[in-house]
Amino acid sequence: MGMVKKVVLVLVGVVVLLAIVGLALPRQVHVERSTVIEAPRATVFAVLNGFRLFNRWSPWAEADPDARYTYEGPAFGVGAKMAWSGDPKTAGSGSQEIIESRHPDAIRTSLDFGDQGKAFAAFTLVPEGDGTKVTWGLDSDLGMNPVGRYFGLMFDRMIGPDYEKGLARLKTFVEGLPKADFADLDVEEVETTPATVAFVEATSGKDEQSIATAIGGAYAEVGRFLATNRLKQSAPPITINTKWDDTGYLFDAAIPVDRTPEKEISPASRVRIKTTYAGKALKVVHRGAYREMASTYDRLMAYAAAHGYDHNGAPWDEYVSDPGNTPEPDLVTNIYLPVR
Secondary structure, three states: OHHHHHHHHHHHHHHHHHHHHHHHOOOEEEEEEEEEEOOOHHHHHHHHOEOOOHHHHOOOOOOOOOOEEEEEOOOEOOOOEEEEEOOOOOOOEEEEEEEEEEOOOEEEEEEEOHHHOEEEEEEEEEEEOOEEEEEEEEEEEOOOOHHHHHHHOOHHHHHHHHHHHHHHHHHHHHHOOOOOOOOOOOEEEEEEOOOEEEEEEEEEOOOHHHHHHHHHHHHHHHHHHHHHOOOOEOOOOEEEEEEEEOOEEEEEEEEEEOOOOOOOOOOOOOOEEEEOOOEEEEEEEEEOOHHHHHHHHHHHHHHHHHOOOOEOOOOEEEEOOOOOOOOHHHOEEEEEEEEO
């Protein structure tokens, strides 16, 4: 009996000692990893500032492909939230919400793993050469539980490899996106309404003079059609850009009209009537020369890709200014990109 008592006292002493040592261990745990991504900060920030593209680079997505995901709040920035429910042995269950978004420098999220506790994660972005250095960090408060503090000693070995894998996947994904830097591009998500237009299909080469000649001729043809059918222009003219590649430029030169023609259009007429796209679109106001619009388009396409938008039809240009009496630097053109 005396021996049993001694063993019990030794065990109690060991437990007390371990508890004391455990309470002396750090309460706060920090893990971080970094990589350099050859892409503008605006692109990297856009990918990380929401959860639309999270599973395209997440280190845990492949571990549990059957996990279910739900999304709440805005698509980007503070309040964007993603929750997941999966295999307890792999992805588990929990939620992540953006609680701080400082463009283009940092993003901070709150992580809730239910019974497994809570934590905070952060991405910091700084320029490095022509690219962006991304640091992904995790901070957790282990509280007064000594067992948890012992567990904290293994955090770096447990989580670090996942962060390294995630950053490698993020690097591959982002470097595969369009390279144009859209940091100074003002993009608005809008809902467009349908319009009745009279239009003619036109083609041209890619040089500025060829395009100008084709557009001028096409609008003259549509103008004659409006006069013949006593139609009135109801909004600025547009070009719907159906093709742009190395072979040339294919577009519909269209003028919105107040109504459809009363008489049936002759099959011999090149001018037709149709209704334009209605729905979600990204809108950019281009100011300046038409020859500079290609650069604006490049940045708009890069913006759409980095924010996870899918294209939903042909983009179009709305010519707000009359080039005949507006100085070139003052020209205003609205560019619309249909998305979903």
